[in-house]
Amino acid sequence: MDLVKPDIGLLFWMTTCFILLLILMRKFAWGPILKALDEREQGIQLALDQAEAAKKQIAEATEKVTEILQKGRAEKEELIKATQADLAEYKQEQQTKINAQIESKLDAAKQEILQQKRAALGELTQKVGELSVEIAEKILEKELENHTQSNSIIENSLKGLEIK
Amino acid sequence: MLRLVFGLFLLSTILHSSPEFGDPSNESHNNKKFEPGKMIMHHILDSHEWHVFDWKGKAFSIPLPIIIYHETKGLSTFMSSKFNHGHDTHKGYMMDHGNIVCVNEMGEVDQNETSKIWDFSITKNVFSLFFSIIILLSIFLTISKKYNVRANRAPSGLQSFLEPIIIFIRDDIAKSAIGEKDYQRYLPFLLTVFFFIFLNNLLGLVPLFPGGANLTGNIAVPMVMSAMVFIITTLSGKKYYWKHIFAMPGVPKPVLLILTPIEIFGVLLKPLVLMIRLFANITAGHIIILSFLSMIFIFGEMHPAAGYGVSVFSGMFVLFMLTLELLVAFLQAYVFTLLAAMYFGSAVEEH
Numbered sequence: 001m002d003l004v005k006p007d008i009g010l011l012f013w014m015t016t017c018f019i020l021l022l023i024l025m026r027k028f029a030w031g032p033i034l035k036a037l038d039e040r041e042q043g044i045q046l047a048l049d050q051a052e053a054a055k056k057q058i059a060e061a062t063e064k065v066t067e068i069l070q071k072g073r074a075e076k077e078e079l080i081k082a083t084q085a086d087l088a089e090y091k092q093e094q095q096t097k098i099n100a101q102i103e104s105k106l107d108a109a110k111q112e113i114l115q116q117k118r119a120a121l122g123e124l125t126q127k128v129g130e131l132s133v134e135i136a137e138k139i140l141e142k143e144l145e146n147h148t149q150s151n152s153i154i155e156n157s158l159k160g161l162e163i164k
Numbered sequence: 165m166l167r168l169v170f171g172l173f174l175l176s177t178i179l180h181s182s183p184e185f186g187d188p189s190n191e192s193h194n195n196k197k198f199e200p201g202k203m204i205m206h207h208i209l210d211s212h213e214w215h216v217f218d219w220k221g222k223a224f225s226i227p228l229p230i231i232i233y234h235e236t237k238g239l240s241t242f243m244s245s246k247f248n249h250g251h252d253t254h255k256g257y258m259m260d261h262g263n264i265v266c267v268n269e270m271g272e273v274d275q276n277e278t279s280k281i282w283d284f285s286i287t288k289n290v291f292s293l294f295f296s297i298i299i300l301l302s303i304f305l306t307i308s309k310k311y312n313v314r315a316n317r318a319p320s321g322l323q324s325f326l327e328p329i330i331i332f333i334r335d336d337i338a339k340s341a342i343g344e345k346d347y348q349r350y351l352p353f354l355l356t357v358f359f360f361i362f363l364n365n366l367l368g369l370v371p372l373f374p375g376g377a378n379l380t381g382n383i384a385v386p387m388v389m390s391a392m393v394f395i396i397t398t399l400s401g402k403k404y405y406w407k408h409i410f411a412m413p414g415v416p417k418p419v420l421l422i423l424t425p426i427e428i429f430g431v432l433l434k435p436l437v438l439m440i441r442l443f444a445n446i447t448a449g450h451i452i453i454l455s456f457l458s459m460i461f462i463f464g465e466m467h468p469a470a471g472y473g474v475s476v477f478s479g480m481f482v483l484f485m486l487t488l489e490l491l492v493a494f495l496q497a498y499v500f501t502l503l504a505a506m507y508f509g510s511a512v513e514e515h
Contacts, residue, residue: 002209003205003208003209003383003447004383005383006382006383006384006387007210007283007287007384008282008283008284009231009282009283009284009285009287009290010210010287010289010290010293010382010384010385011384011387011388012284013284013286013290013293014293014384014385014388015388017293017294017297018356018360018388018389018392020297021297021300021301021356021360022352022353022356024301025300025301025304025352025355025356026352026356028304028305028308029301029304029305029307029308030304030351030352030355030356031308031352032308032311032312033304033307033308033311033330034330034334034348034351036311036312036315037311037327037330037331037334039315039316040316043316
């Protein structure tokens with residue numbers, strides 16, 4: 001048993017036992033342990049990647065949703081605006097139509113009134129003519145009696161007939 | 165826990181250090197002076213029996229099996245208790261200062277016959293080797309089973325203590341020193357070497373049976389491991405590695421005449437240094453601790469009061485050293501593994 005001189009016995013046992021230990025550990029311990037560690041690390045990496053991808057997908061989806069919402073809102077507004085414009089136009093149209101009708105009716109009424117007026121005037125003129133003739137007949141009858149008197153009567157009646 | 169270990173260590177060392185180790189109670193021996201060198205060497209060297217303690221001058225030791233092959237007498241196996249601590253002869257063999265020697269009929273040591281002995285005994289260190297291997301296998305086989313049973317789940321218990329170390333060796337030693345491509349081939353060896361050295365360094369610090377054997381501080385153990393490192397490095401050496409040894413590129417021919425022998429020497433020197441580093445560090449640690457403890461008895465022989473006085477300081481120093489040795493136990497295992505990985509890395513390097 002020396003300090004720096006190795007003993008053959010310990011050398012022999014160490015060599016055989018260490019090789020045996022190496023083989024056993026490699027097969028039954030390190031193999032499964034390292035494999036499990038690798039698998040776990042890969043699993044963790046995979047999960048992280050998937051989470052990242054899911055996050056990205058969610059972000060994309062949210063973006064899409066907001067986009068759609070925005071588009072919808074814009075469309076709605078546009079639609080409302082268009083409808084309002086249409087409505088205003090329609091109203092305007094109706095108004096002008098109604099106005100035109102009213103005007104035309106008013107015109108027609110005016111025309112009628114004018115016609116009636118004219119007819120009435122014509123009748124009146126005829127009546128006046130007839131009346132004048134009658135008066136004249138009477139005057140003439142009276143003239144024959146009183147010339148000056150008859151003259152003033154004619155003059156008066158004519159004054160009374162002074163209508164446009 | 166450390167205090168307990170320390171206490172046990174102190175106790176066992178006090179008991180161990182009775183000067184007449186291996187001798188049964190003997191009046192003349194009781195007056196013998198305390199020899200620290202002898203006590204320390206006895207602790208550091210291998211032995212055929214496991215001395216546990218002395219009680220009233222009588223040594224209590226666990227007998228270990230002796231297996232010897234003699235070139236003419238053949239194989240013989242018996243327990244070391246047959247030698248009666250070096251006092252009796254058995255089958256023509258005798259124990260002389262821890263070595264088994266052949267004796268003739270007159271009871272004298274026969275040097276010629278002794279040289280024919282091949283001692284394959286289960287010594288203290290061999291027993292410790294078996295013990296540590298059993299511990300390693302039971303720990304790691306249990307853990308490896310856990311990885312199957314609890315697949316894809318968080319580690320628990322011992323598994324969660326050892327897993328960071330395994331990952332550390334894989335990522336920071338093997339992967340960084342050998343490279344992503346080849347590290348997996350060498351990983352089982354590196355892991356085994358690391359845990360073997362680490363466990364045995366720690367067991368060497370435990371003062372009582374079945375710890376306390378100076379296994380990693382025995383030159384045979386680092387020798388076998390560094391020889392394996394050398395063989396693996398040499399076998400896995402690629403073109404780039406050999407080219408840098410025999411014909412360093414970019415060096416003029418006359419310089420190569422000097423450089424190549426140095427490089428070849430370096431190839432042998434690397435594992436040699438690996439062996440000596442581990443052996444010397446662990447042995448030195450044991451020697452320092454035992455030296456401090458010896459001081460108690462050296463002073464105690466002068467005067468009992470001096471012994472008690474010194475024991476306070478010695479005890480503190482031993483406590484400090486034991487704590488340091490815990491660090492060294494890890495550090496040396498790490499350094500051995502790292503350097504082995506770097507040698508493998510240089511062998512498989514490609515450009």
